[in-house]
Each structure stands twice: as C-alpha cells, then as structure tokens.
Amino acid sequence: MTTRDDTPPMLMPFVDLRAQFAEIRAEVMAAIAAVMERQQFIIGPEVERFEQEVAAYVSVGAAIGCASGSDALLLALMALGIGPGDEVITTPFTFFATAAAIARIGAKAVFADIEPRTYNLDPDAIAAAITDSTRAIVAVHLFGLPADMAPILALAGPRSIAVVEDAAQAIGARCGGRRTGALGAAGCFSFYPSKNLGGAGDGGLVTAADAALAERLRMLREHGTRSAYRHELLGLNSRLDEIQAAILRVKLKHLDRWTTQRRLCAERYRTLFADCGLESLVGLPAEPPGREHVYNQFVVRCPRRDELRDFLTAAGIPTQIYYPSPLHLQPAFAGLGYRDGQFPQAERACREVLALPLFPELSEQQQHAVVDAIARFYTGKPPRNAGS
Numbered sequence: 380m381t382t383r384d385d386t387p388p389m390l391m392p393f394v395d396l397r398a399q400f401a402e403i404r405a406e407v408m409a410a411i412a413a414v415m416e417r418q419q420f421i422i423g424p425e426v427e428r429f430e431q432e433v434a435a436y437v438s439v440g441a442a443i444g445c446a447s448g449s450d451a452l453l454l455a456l457m458a459l460g461i462g463p464g465d466e467v468i469t470t471p472f473t474f475f476a477t478a479a480a481i482a483r484i485g486a487k488a489v490f491a492d493i494e495p496r497t498y499n500l501d502p503d504a505i506a507a508a509i510t511d512s513t514r515a516i517v518a519v520h521l522f523g524l525p526a527d528m529a530p531i532l533a534l535a536g537p538r539s540i541a542v543v544e545d546a547a548q549a550i551g552a553r554c555g556g557r558r559t560g561a562l563g564a565a566g567c568f569s570f571y572p573s574k575n576l577g578g579a580g581d582g583g584l585v586t587a588a589d590a591a592l593a594e595r596l597r598m599l600r601e602h603g604t605r606s607a608y609r610h611e612l613l614g615l616n617s618r619l620d621e622i623q624a625a626i627l628r629v630k631l632k633h634l635d636r637w638t639t640q641r642r643l644c645a646e647r648y649r650t651l652f653a654d655c656g657l658e659s660l661v662g663l664p665a666e667p668p669g670r671e672h673v674y675n676q677f678v679v680r681c682p683r684r685d686e687l688r689d690f691l692t693a694a695g696i697p698t699q700i701y702y703p704s705p706l707h708l709q710p711a712f713a714g715l716g717y718r719d720g721q722f723p724q725a726e727r728a729c730r731e732v733l734a735l736p737l738f739p740e741l742s743e744q745q746q747h748a749v750v751d752a753i754a755r756f757y758t759g760k761p762p763r764n765a766g767s
C-alpha cells in the first residue's frame with residue numbers, strides 16, 4: 380500500500396505536551412532522578428505525599444492512587460459494594476470506561492440522556508431511570524464542566540443511591556464552590572497524558588470523603604490486603620507508580636496556572652466567534668452559574684460537522700470528535716438491548732460536536748487561525764493555504 384501525503388502541515392498541534400515539558404523540564408527530571416536513587420517504585424513516599432496533596436487540593440478526606448482512571452471507576456464501584464443485580468445509571472455520551480466499569484463488576488449499566496447545552500446527564504432523565512434496583516449514579520463531568528450535582532445529589536440522597544463522580548476530565552473544576560471529587564461519595568480521576576493533570580503514562584486516583592470507604596479502596600488496589608499476605612477482600616493490583624507520582628507532584632503545583640490559561644483560551648475563542656458573528660451558528664460550550672469549566676476540551680456544536688472537519692484538516696487545523704458514537708450503541712453493550720433513537724440528545728451530540736485545539740500554551744494567533752478557518756467554511760470561502 381502506498382500513502383500519499385497530500386494533507387498540508389498542521390498550523391498547530393491538537394495538544395502540545397512538549398511545550399509544557401519544556402517549561403518544567405528541570406523539575407521533572409530531578410523528581411524522576413530522586414525516585415531512581417531511592418529504588419522504591421511501588422507505594423512509597425511520592426505516592427503517599429501525592430495522595431495527601433490531592434486530598435488537600437480537592438478538600439476531601441482521602442485520596443487513593445491507582446493505575447488508571449478506568450481502574451479508579453472500577454475500584455470506586457467495588458468499594459461501594461456494587462455488583463450483580465444492581466443497576467447503575469450513567470450517561471451514554473462519555474468515554475467507554477465509564478460504563479465499562481459498571482459492566483465489569485457485573486452490575487447493569489442503565490443509560491439516561493444528556494442536557495443538550497452542557498452534554499452532561501439530565502437530572503430529569505436520571506429521575507425517570509431510577510428503579511428499586513438503582514444503587515449508584517456515575518455522573519461524568521464531561522470536557523471539564525461539572526455535572527449538575529445539586530439535583531443529582533437531591534435525587535440520590537433520600538434513596539441511599541451512591542453518587543460516583545467521573546472527574547477524569549475535570550480536576551480542579553468547581554461546582555457550588557466545591558471541587559470535583561468532593562461532591563459525591565467517591566471521585567475518579569485519570570492522569571492519562573492528555574488530561575489536565577497528565578502523567579508520563581497511565582495513572583489514576585479515587586477520592587473518598589468517608590474513612591471506611593477510603594480504607595476499602597486502599598485494600599482493593601492491593602488484592603484486598605491491609606497487611607502483607609492476608610487477603611480480606613477480592614481486589615486487584617492497581618497502584619500508582621512512584622515515578623508517576625513524583626512527576627504528578629511537580630505538575631500539581633502548576634495546575635491552577637494551567638487551568639487559568641485554559642479558561643483564558645476559552646474566553647478568547649468566545650470573543651473571536653462573537654467578532655465574526657458565528658456564535659448563533661456554532662454552539663459554544665455552556666458554563667452555567669456556579670459551575671466552573673476547566674476546559675479539558677473546547678467542544679463546539681456545528682452544522683455540517685464532518686464537512687467542516689475535512690475543511691479544517693485541509694487548512695492545517697487539527698480537530699477531534701469526542702465522541703463519534705454513543706455508548707448504548709457500542710457493540711460491547713449490545714447485550715443491554717438498547718436501540719438507535721432512545722437517547723436523542725446523546726445521539727445528536729455525536730453527530731454535531733467538534734473539539735477544537737485548546738491547551739495552556741495555545742497562542743492567540745493560533746486561535747485566530749482556527750476561528751478564521753471556521754468562518755471561511757460557513758461563508759463559502761476557500762481555506763487559506765496552510766503551507767504558504
């Protein structure tokens with residue numbers, strides 16, 4: 380097979396991890412070197428300190444590091460004692476891991492539709508999906524915007540339904556003044572490199588307000604042990620490495636500054652879209668009062684999305700589609716028996732959303748180029764030639 384490279388050079392990357400590393404290179408390299416000198420790689424001082432620092436950052440009782448955001452979800456549901464016969468409500472418009480964790484522990488994933496403006500779970504749809512078997516709700520803070528937690532917690536509390544936050548995309552975001560991870564019974568975070576706090580590989584963490592729940596989480600991540608070789612619970616091996624924790628401790632100190640830069644980029648996009656009269660055509664991310672967005676992604680809703688995406692690619696502007704298909708229509712969930720048309724808002728979002736480049740180091744000039752290219756598409760002008 381021959382490949383013909385006729386796509387123009389990109390004017391910017393979709394995310395730029397190298398720019399971030401350049402800024403903190405010395406700190407990161409020193410942190411890695413310290414771990415290498417110590418030669419303690421699993422559950423050592425770096426993980427312990429990182430857990431304390433995240434718990435303080437989130438303002439929550441405890442934080443427990445683990446191997447990935449996917450495992451964080453699995454561990455949280457396991458620690459809450461959820462399993463076969465239980466129903467767990469979640470959104471069909473999220474990354475696969477959210478619902479996979481529910482199915483993995485033998486519980487039944489029950490989907491509820493999203494609010495079209497925020498892409499997060501619609502509390503009315505959750506209310507309609509609750510049954511006598513509902514044991515938990517996994518609320519995803521999608522793209523960095525907290526879910527509408529007050530009505531979700533009000534639905535769950537009186538029915539003894541646990542609320543688990545999937546905060547993989549939303550570290551640092553606030554809802555009603557409180558940080559994500561401090562709102563539900565447990566909060567699940569991912570340190571996948573492209574998340575707002577990204578490691579140099581996989582990593583995750585669960586927060587818990589309740590000390591007994593935290594203790595179960597600590598045991599579950601190490602095959603159910605409190606002390607070596609006495610296994611009280613059936614857990615798994617899911618730990619955060621010392622090297623990852625050391626790197627994440629360096630990066631946590633910069634997180635709020637990076638978040639401020641992300642929010643500034645989002646504001647600039649808003650201004651640029653307004654300046655060229657596109658705000659009524661292109662649906663910009665919502666930020667309802669009391670909910671602070673941390674923009675892991677800047678996702679717009681746009682007519683003729685696929686054509687626009689091709690046009691932008693030709694103009695040297697990278698974009699992504701999060702997510703092209705809703706979870707209730709994924710082959711792996713065929714056994715749940717859902718059909719096309721059951722969650723119209725999630726299905727429509729899958730056809731209309733487009734994530735634009737947004738990272739702390741993105742320049743105003745680059746953002747200008749993005750919006751200019753989108754304006755050209757909708758006014759029928761040819762793209763500017765990226766190469767020249």
Ligand SMILES: *Cc1c(COP(=O)(O)O)cnc(C)c1O
Nearest residue numbers: 447448449474476547548569571
């Ligand atoms: C990234 C992500 C996860 C999974 O995290 P990993 O660390 O990649 O396992 C779960 N849920 C959401 C919403 C995510 O964005």
